[in-house]
Amino acid sequence: MKVKPKKSNSMGQYAELLSRYLFPQKGTLVLLTLLLFASIGLQLVNPQIIRYFIDQAQAGSAMQPLITAAIFFIGFSLVQQLVSVIATYYSENVAWKTTNKLRVDLAAHCLSLDMSFHKSHTSGSLIERVDGDVNALANFFSSMIIHLFGNLLLMAGIIVLLFRENWIIGAGMAFFVVFAVFMIQWIRKFAVPVWAGWRQANAEFYGFIGEHLEGTEDIRANGAVGFVMNRFYTMLRKMLPLRVKAFLGFCAMWNMSIFVFALGNAMAFGISAYLWYSQNISLGTVYLIFFYTELLAKPIEKIRTQMEDLQKADASISRIRELFATQSEIKDGPGVLLPKGPLSVEFRDVTFSYDGDQPTLKGVELNLKPGEVLGLLGRTGSGKSTMARLLLRFYDPQSGMIALGGTDIRNCTLAELRKHVALVTQNIEIMQGTIRDNLTFYDHAITDKEIVDVLTELGLGSWYESMPEGLDTMLASGGGSLSAGEAQLLAFARVFLTKPGLVIMDEASSRLDPLTEQRIEKAVSKLLTERSCIMIAHRLATVQRADHILILDNGHVMETGRREQLAADPNSRFSQLLATGLEEVLV
Template identity: 65%
Template sequence: MPAFKIPLRQYVGLLRRYLRSQRSSIVWLGVLLAAGLVMQLVNPQLIRYFIDSAQGADSDRALWIAAALFIGVSLLQQVVAVVAAYIGENVGWIATNKLRGDVAEHCLRLDMSFHKSHTTGSIIERVDGDINALANFFSNFVITLLSNLLLVVGILALLFREGWIVGAGMTVFVVFAVYAIQYIRKYAIPYWGKLRQMSADFYGFLGEHLEGTEDTRANGATGFVMHKFHSLLRVWLPIRTRAFLGWASMWIATLVVFAIGNAIAFALCAYLWKKGAISIGTVYMIFYYTELMAKPIEKIRTQMEDLQKADASIVRIRQLLDTEPAIRDGAGTPLPRGPLSVVFDGVSFSYEEGKATLDGIDFELEHGRTLGLLGRTGSGKTTLARLLLRFYDPQEGEIRLGGVPIRDAKLSELRGRVGLVTQNIEIFQGTVRDNLTFYDESIPDERIAEVLSELGLDDWLRSLPHGLNTTLESGGGGLSAGEAQLLAFARVFLSDPGLVLLDEASSRLDPATEQRLEAAVTKLLRERTCIIIAHRLATVQRADRILILDGGRIAEFGDREALAADPDSRFSRMLEAGMEEVLA
């Protein structure tokens, strides 16, 4: 099975981009590893000197000097190794965090179609799991690989210095060892890629069903979920086994190679010692170098193993980063201040080819007016709101806010000027202030307190132990549905939008809370354009215009009072029959 083919420029590009800011640390890491390399080459020479001196010395002075030097160099070598490991881990941690941030930011920029087709768990696995596999690649891959190669070259050079027979024999051993490891590696790489993909699928499934635990239990689907859970594990096991066997084959090959190396060293040393060409100290030195050579070859094997994991992760991360958002940022035409008019000009949109969700939508809502948007479930109401925020772009037609085509506006400005409140409220782990402002420090506490007071939450705010700095639980634990909904309203009005979208925003409120909200919303919607998506008649009583969707088309559009007074209008018949029944 072929290995991944990753161009060298991709490796170089990643290293250059994410290590550029750590040049000084990289230099120090290189210096420390070079120093360690020199000390590893010096120690066997000291041992030879010690053994030969022990055989022929008349005094112990030479032995004491050799022993002291050996111990001193060994201790210094350990200190250098610890410092190098510390610097290397820091380099890897900083680089992978930077890459993790880039990947997370890229995912946030991708459009809703991407997030609909990828589970939360699979995206987390990409952002965290794949990038963790690159930690060693960033921290010291190139330097460690280079230093170990230099150590092997240094050992061979010193062995050639002792005699060409020893040097040539060990060179053949090294070439054979590197070739064997590389040969086995190419069969192991593809399984690491499959393993990472399977891991992403598994955690995506797990995250999805952990979020829906209540629905799973309530509908008796626990058995199905566990069956799927075990099915994924059964698929995962053979892939993991093959990946492990690929790693094990490299490990076993290394052990065999080391055994062959020792056999070669023993044979050559025996031959040369019998000829009187080398001393006992040199015999031990050659054997020590042979044992020492196992370490860089083992390191090279480990680096190759990490590289095969990095290969798979780099391919998957590259694929993610190469995924272009379908929604392109506009050129930057500014939206006018104040309330925004809304124009849909021949807008058609479909999630799936051949199945239109909105078909030829044409209407205009003047600035400062309120539109009541009605229709059965699946008629396209929520899709219309998503198009206004450019979560999706229509396949045909144009949408204009304040006379500006929304494709021409910057996404950040567009979404800052259009506020959305839905029936599903997300409360994040963080303070009340952070949940309301999304970490915008420019909004003063006085303004937050003013908005909360308008929404009737001033007593609730005073009851909090630390006021705006009180920490809220993820998911809104400790908040009632009404309080969470009111906080969502506060978020929108703190951003001072020119257009407000209320997507069945009062559906979770009890009548008492909804009534309390009415006066505040009336005041807050003043001097703003508003589109209210609703199923209940009371919700659209504040609307100036009514638009009814049916099967993705406009069934009726006009002034609310005029439509209510026209006995032939669909809206009038809704009022007579009870809108909740008609729209059910």
């Protein structure tokens, strides 16, 4: 897996992301910008109406102009509310559509990455990327740019209008804006790091709870509940001072804002009082100045939070770009198609290592004819599952070649290869969902009749009939509602439905009850007809089905040959295994 070097986010990268995800929404963006202008205009106009109202009332004017002004004021206020509701609707829409597209792209990219990537990244960290970081970008996409620009415009509009009233109040309030931004930024320097510390402690705490809830069975079985609780209390104790500090920091920020804006109001009142006494402005204008000063608080606060969001978005963009830059080493081949029906399997001098250091498979050779069954034997850790992983191209060997139906598997696309090769492992994943979804993996091309036929054929007919809602019956995550045998048979049913040419089966090594074993034996017989099969065998009965035997020892082929021949040769390792009993020797 290659990771391109990380670069800091330049404007170009922002532009790239915006043009790719936001540009398709340009119509809505134009509408949002227009709504924003309308909202700014309405916010600036309303105080002017109040000023007019006060001045007219003070001058003892007739009722009619006052009523008209009041109606205009109410009308504009209502329109402003309406504009803000419509703008919220559209900005949420843009945020959802753009981030969803990004989420889909990231999820698809993660799924396309090879196993070494997934082994080195926990599912939690991927969820954090695909959802957490993308959520952090929602605001960036939906409104940040427009609102940042809009708030700057509103602030500039207020200052310009104040200058229009009187240059002293204009200059005074311009100074106040600079002072307020500086003070709020200054106090943030102290408050933000304590918040970051608190969030980090929080993330660790939830990670701890999640991990230990998942491992509840092991913790109880090992009598470790007391130790875990001890650690839990220790973490809580460490969190208290962080929480107190974080809230004090928050309080300091909040109080600083109130203090700064109170200073602003005091200054506005002071200047207004002076101008009013010197008869430079009317009482209505005093109110106008007060109103605009109050209105100034909003963009200053908003610009501050938007700058914070921009910092968060910047970190998320870096992480998302890094993930997109991670490329899978397992690439689609030119697209050669595999033949239909049972596939021959060939390993030619295959050497493979997970870490590029100690080889797990060394010079492995195998020749299996179409429709034959290979019994793959070897001690735990000898490399049996690794051979299966190479056949599905979860990894590629460092040297040698693997062919199916005479085609080098590196020449097929991954989708084509995985359509023809099915893997049934001991760990059967049952997802929370209907029986249908669990069997078809959401492939709507598979009909209900096909599914029911396969279930009946595998001896699951009466089990299926007992399901209250048929194929729509929900199965619990992890297959809690199924017996081990039923779960195994459902895994076989999945394979039957995909109709592969090669089945790789990692046989369950644990003993099942005789009845279930019998059902599984029958199902395996059906599974093997008209298919090639590689069976990682743990039971004598299974080995008896094999045409060919391959025994691995520490990544080497220790012995290989036709089963009858090896069984007949008293010196072969296989005949010794048969004599001793497979389970005792191999497991």
